[in-house]
Amino acid sequence: MYALNRVPSGIVGLDDMTEGGFPFPSVMLLAGSAGTGKTTFAQKFLFAGADSGERCLYLTTLSEPTQWMLRFASQFEFVDKRHFGTTIKYCDMGQMIRDGDAEKILNFIDERVAETMAQRVVIDPITVVGDFLKSSYRVFLFDLVNRLKNWQAVTLLTGEVKPGELYPPEVAYAADGVIVLYMSEEDGARRKYIEVVKLRGTNHVTGKFSYDITRKEGIMILKSKF
Amino acid sequence: MFEKDMSVMKKLLGEIADSENGRRIMLAVKYNQVSKVHLIVLRALLEGMGKRGLFVTVDRPHQYMEYLLKLNRIDHRNLTFLDMISNFSGEVPNRGANVKFGASPFGIASLIDMLENGGADVEGGSVDVALLDFLMMDNLSSMLIYNSMGEVTSFLERYLRLIERYGTLFTAIVIEVNSDPKLYECLTRLCQKCFQFTDDGQLQPLNPTVPEAAPGNEQVSESIIIFAPQKRTGPFPRPSGAGA
Numbered sequence: 144m145y146a147l148n149r150v151p152s153g154i155v156g157l158d159d160m161t162e163g164g165f166p167f168p169s170v171m172l173l174a175g176s177a178g179t180g181k182t183t184f185a186q187k188f189l190f191a192g193a194d195s196g197e198r199c200l201y202l203t204t205l206s207e208p209t210q211w212m213l214r215f216a217s218q219f220e221f222v223d224k225r226h227f228g229t230t231i232k233y234c235d236m237g238q239m240i241r242d243g244d245a246e247k248i249l250n251f252i253d254e255r256v257a258e259t260m261a262q263r264v265v266i267d268p269i270t271v272v273g274d275f276l277k278s279s280y281r282v283f284l285f286d287l288v289n290r291l292k293n294w295q296a297v298t299l300l301t302g303e304v305k306p307g308e309l310y311p312p313e314v315a316y317a318a319d320g321v322i323v324l325y326m327s328e329e330d331g332a333r334r335k336y337i338e339v340v341k342l343r344g345t346n347h348v349t350g351k352f353s354y355d356i357t358r359k360e361g362i363m364i365l366k367s368k369f
Numbered sequence: 370m371f372e373k374d375m376s377v378m379k380k381l382l383g384e385i386a387d388s389e390n391g392r393r394i395m396l397a398v399k400y401n402q403v404s405k406v407h408l409i410v411l412r413a414l415l416e417g418m419g420k421r422g423l424f425v426t427v428d429r430p431h432q433y434m435e436y437l438l439k440l441n442r443i444d445h446r447n448l449t450f451l452d453m454i455s456n457f458s459g460e461v462p463n464r465g466a467n468v469k470f471g472a473s474p475f476g477i478a479s480l481i482d483m484l485e486n487g488g489a490d491v492e493g494g495s496v497d498v499a500l501l502d503f504l505m506m507d508n509l510s511s512m513l514i515y516n517s518m519g520e521v522t523s524f525l526e527r528y529l530r531l532i533e534r535y536g537t538l539f540t541a542i543v544i545e546v547n548s549d550p551k552l553y554e555c556l557t558r559l560c561q562k563c564f565q566f567t568d569d570g571q572l573q574p575l576n577p578t579v580p581e582a583a584p585g586n587e588q589v590s591e592s593i594i595i596f597a598p599q600k601r602t603g604p605f606p607r608p609s610g611a612g613a
Contacts, residue, residue: 145513146548148400148591167400196568197401257433257440262401289459293429295404 147344150263150297153191154184156364157322160339160348166319167262168292169343172269174302174310175324179335180356181301182207184324185265186216187361188299190223192263193230200261201233202252204240205271206303209233220359232259243275245283249290256294264291269300270311284317292319310340319343324354337364373570378409380572382417384562385539385595395560396593397575399568403543403591404437406566407507410541410593412443420502420539421447427474428508430455432463451496453480469493477516477524484531498531503539509552510545522552529559532596542594556594 149164158164165171175181189199203209213233216222227233232255239251256264269287273280291298300318302311315321320342326333336351354364384394398406414420424434431450438445445467453471455462462470470492471480483491484498498504512521525542532538546553557563565575 145510146545148545148547150401253436257436260405260437285459293433293458295401295429 151191151195153187153189154362154364155360156352156354156366157337157339157362160352160364161320161342162345162347165297166342166344167297168295169319170288170291170298170300170317171320171322172300172302172310172314172318173322173324174304174315176304176306176326179324179326180354180362181303181324182212182216182267183219183356183361185267185299185301186219187221189231189263189265190221190226193226194223197230197262198259199226199231199263200255200259200265201231202236202255202264202266203234204236204266204268205275206268208237209235218358219361221361232261240272240275243277245276245278245286248272249283249286252287253290253294256291256296261294262296264294264296264298265301266298267301268303269314270302273313281313281317284314288317288319315341320345337362374405374409377566377570377572378413378417381409381595382413384564385413385418393560393562394595395557395563395575396572396595397546397563397565398591398593399566400545400547400591402566402568403508403593404434406593407434407543408437408441408443410505410595411438411445411448412441414503414505414539414541415447416444418502419447421500422503422505422539423449423451423496423498423501425451425453425480425504425506426455427453427506428511430458430460430462431468432460434507435463435465435468449496451491464493469496474512474515477512477520481524481527481531485527498535498538501538503541504528504532505541506543508543508545510543510548513549518549518551521549522555525552525555529596540596542596543591544594545591553592556592559596560594 148167149162150167151158151164173181173184189201192199203212213227217224234255236251239248276283300314302314304310310321310323321340323338323340324335326335335354337354338351339347339349352364354362357363396406414422426434431452435450448467450468451471452462452468453474455470456473484496509521512524532540542556544552544556563575564572567573
């Protein structure tokens with residue numbers, strides 16, 4: 144049987160649920176509402192790669208300006224600032240997204256991934272792109288996912304969810320894997336849970352696990368299963 | 370390409386050139402460094418040695434490698450692509466003058482038939498191996514997705530015989546150690562020198578029998594094996610348990 148290579152996610156406890164990490168290459172969707180830790184997860188994923196010598200690329204769309212995102216991210220202990228702009232390249236796609244030209248967006252991403260030869264890529268968040276596109280969002284997602292895999296990288300697309308939605312379905316169909324972060328109000332407190340909903344080629348653990356966001360590790364999965 | 374990549378290329382060129390009677394070199398590469406090492410090997414062959422070659426793509430459409438060659442300003446006028454995968458990629462193939470398309474990655478025997486017989490049934494014109502200096506495949510292990518182990522082994526045997534027949538032909542074969550440890554074992558037995566491409570971009574000597582090089586080790590999960598021209602004597606060492 145052809146065996147898939149796997150990339151460690153960098154998230155404490157997650158690789159135990161996914162047979163050792165994300166398939167390489169692959170495109171993963173990380174879905175969650177505001178405050179669940181999508182950007183923290185994405186940063187930890189990139190810094191884990193950069194710490195082990197991989198090249199990384201962080202593309203921001205229209206969510207949080209890069210300068211502010213980095214200011215907050217720098218509070219985490221796992222953030223080694225020597226990676227800023229060197230092993231991890233940051234690129235703002237805001238203007239490109241506003242123009243809404245799918246082919247230009249795809250070509251722009253191609254160029255950035257190829258010139259950095261990134262092995263880990265984050266697009267944060269992907270869901271806003273659909274709001275601005277002048278052409279089919281589904282076709283865009285198909286082309287995006289296909290191209291990203293052919294560049295030989297593991298890409299994490301973050302996705303914002305609407306109220307009542309578990310994950311953005313159009314992205315989930317295109318992605319190789321779907322990880323959901325969500326919050327649940329229990330006994331007057333909001334608890335955070337993570338669930339691997341889909342992961343192609345992987346006998347992954349199902350069910351929701353509680354997690355914490357810590358200054359040292361970023362996202363950390365707690366072992367108790369609910 | 371970075372300065373340290375250039376120094377790796379020079380070291381590689383030195384190893385290949387230091388081969389009056391041919392040289393078989395294995396580069397152990399982490400799976401996520403393969404594109405980079407592809408570029409280093411192609412630059413060494415195309416620019417460093419002025420060779421003319423064919424790059425067979427079975428893992429991903431040729432346009433990705435072509436794009437990287439352009440981006441890194443590697444002169445690839447003497448490189449032709451034989452793209453076996455684009456018809457299944459869901460993309461619009463980039464049809465250039467130096468690209469030929471095979472029907473599919475299934476039936477690996479037809480690929481070697483084509484190379485042996487001058488490229489019949491290839492969209493975009495024939496491929497005359499006699500006019501080439503090197504053959505390269507982006508990832509032999511990907512063939513295991515579409516073909517049996519026995520078929521891939523048989524292909525490899527005929528492929529290496531083809532290289533020998535022409536005498537002047539180089540080849541670089543990429544295999545994923547984790548995916549096919551038997552092929553890896555078989556090929557490393559043919560290699561005279563082994564190097565490891567490290568995370569920090571260095572080329573260091575490697576003994577393939579040491580535990581660090583064992584199949585399953587992430588650091589050497591992929592290997593690029595370069596066969597410089599040499600007449601091999603003796604039978605091809607078939608991997609154990611490889612059925613037809």
